[in-house]
Amino acid sequence: MANTFQLEIVTPEKVAVRDSAEEMQIPGTNGYLGILPGHAPLITELAVGEITYRNGSTVHHLAVAWGFAEVLPDKVTILAETAERAEEIDLKRAQLAKQRAEEEFKTGASEQDFTRAEDDLKRAEVRLQVAQSKNT
Amino acid sequence: MANILDIRRRIRSVTNTRQITKAMKMVSAAKLRRAQDRALAARPYAQMLSNVLKSLVSRAEIYDPETGEPRHPLLAHRPENRILLIVVTGDKGLAGAFNTNILKAATRFLESKHGKNIEIEAVGRKGRDFLKRRFKAAKPREKDSQAAPAITIVGEQVGVLQKVEYSFASELAENIIKRYTEQEIDAVYLVYNEFKSVIAQRLVVEKVLPVEHVGETEIAQYEGMTQEQKKEAIEAAKGAGVRLRPADTTAADAVAAKFGTAQVDYIYEQPTGELFSALLPKYVTIQIFHGLLESVAAEHAARMTAMDSATNNATDMIDSLTLAMNRVRQAKITKEIIEIVSGAAAAS
Numbered sequence: 001m002a003n004t005f006q007l008e009i010v011t012p013e014k015v016a017v018r019d020s021a022e023e024m025q026i027p028g029t030n031g032y033l034g035i036l037p038g039h040a041p042l043i044t045e046l047a048v049g050e051i052t053y054r055n056g057s058t059v060h061h062l063a064v065a066w067g068f069a070e071v072l073p074d075k076v077t078i079l080a081e082t083a084e085r086a087e088e089i090d091l092k093r094a095q096l097a098k099q100r101a102e103e104e105f106k107t108g109a110s111e112q113d114f115t116r117a118e119d120d121l122k123r124a125e126v127r128l129q130v131a132q133s134k135n136t
Numbered sequence: 137m138a139n140i141l142d143i144r145r146r147i148r149s150v151t152n153t154r155q156i157t158k159a160m161k162m163v164s165a166a167k168l169r170r171a172q173d174r175a176l177a178a179r180p181y182a183q184m185l186s187n188v189l190k191s192l193v194s195r196a197e198i199y200d201p202e203t204g205e206p207r208h209p210l211l212a213h214r215p216e217n218r219i220l221l222i223v224v225t226g227d228k229g230l231a232g233a234f235n236t237n238i239l240k241a242a243t244r245f246l247e248s249k250h251g252k253n254i255e256i257e258a259v260g261r262k263g264r265d266f267l268k269r270r271f272k273a274a275k276p277r278e279k280d281s282q283a284a285p286a287i288t289i290v291g292e293q294v295g296v297l298q299k300v301e302y303s304f305a306s307e308l309a310e311n312i313i314k315r316y317t318e319q320e321i322d323a324v325y326l327v328y329n330e331f332k333s334v335i336a337q338r339l340v341v342e343k344v345l346p347v348e349h350v351g352e353t354e355i356a357q358y359e360g361m362t363q364e365q366k367k368e369a370i371e372a373a374k375g376a377g378v379r380l381r382p383a384d385t386t387a388a389d390a391v392a393a394k395f396g397t398a399q400v401d402y403i404y405e406q407p408t409g410e411l412f413s414a415l416l417p418k419y420v421t422i423q424i425f426h427g428l429l430e431s432v433a434a435e436h437a438a439r440m441t442a443m444d445s446a447t448n449n450a451t452d453m454i455d456s457l458t459l460a461m462n463r464v465r466q467a468k469i470t471k472e473i474i475e476i477v478s479g480a481a482a483a484s
Binding site: 010011012013014015028029030033040041042043044045066068070072077079081082 | 174178180181182184185188302395404405410411414418422
């Protein structure tokens, strides 16, 4: 059996990643999933989180906010609303976004503000985490 | 008779104008190419999304097997008494009849829904300016409002078209989905200029909500291009080196068609109904996003065509002015010769 699989990450604006990978982790809504070549066919929704995949000795990190993944034995396709590579993330902006979200979190009056702030905070945190991990 | 100096001055001014229109045409052509590429880049996502939704429709029992009623609120039909209309025009003018045509189509739609409560969301400065003169701005209607049906403007979006962001479409969609689910509105339509290629464009009124059939768009009203418009567009596109045919997407579409539809037993991490509910709002969003992208491409194409014919008109005008100037000059020379000749005759 082949020891790699095809990987495609598609966002509304472009095809963000088209690559092959030996293993990857995706943030399913029910928890992170590890995927190796030959995985059983699977469909899952993705939460806000970090995608990591390894191709040879390079590990790639991406931040995603909401997505949808189809896993086949030889191919993984991910639809994501946003997918940012570690090197694309502006660290300063991410930090600012985090601060803003924290502010809102404290001042938010209604339930709605609260959940929104929580979402924003999560997103900002993931982006920071991804940006800091860079490709190693 | 006009004097030579005046005519020369006019020729110079028209030449300057021609320079500007020519430059604008080339700029529009470049922007059009970019807009086309963006629309193309957005295609795989849209295709995959609608394909996987289609396959989920059959698996998730979206429709109640006994009553045939849909189980998802965005599929629910209600009598159309309160309608939300999203009108997409451009932010700038000088694009021929582009904005006018869209607003005409919107007006026709409003007439066809006479007597209903219609709320308008205006995207683009030109459309907003026009609609604001005719209709009052108002707050979104409350669910149980007893006020008489009227046409009001509930929102305006200006300056978002220069670079259409997915997040903008997403916010807009989120808002209308919320209002639809809370039964504040019964239907949502989108008026825009559909753009398949330079020569395949239509003005359409598309039904966004309720979702009728996943993967097919419900067109409530449309209007194609006239032969004459097509001819002008072809000429402009040729002069600017813009491709006429839509780009070939069959290969990419074939790949997209496989998404989530392989003939295998998938493990669904979440119940299929839940997945469907998570995906449907994204489908609505992508429809709006897609409409915006096409409208932007169409606007640039319209401006390119308009500027091309303006350039041609300027050339014609320069030609006829040059002719007139030469005639005047000839006449003047002839007159002088006659004067000299008759002067000499008188002297001898």
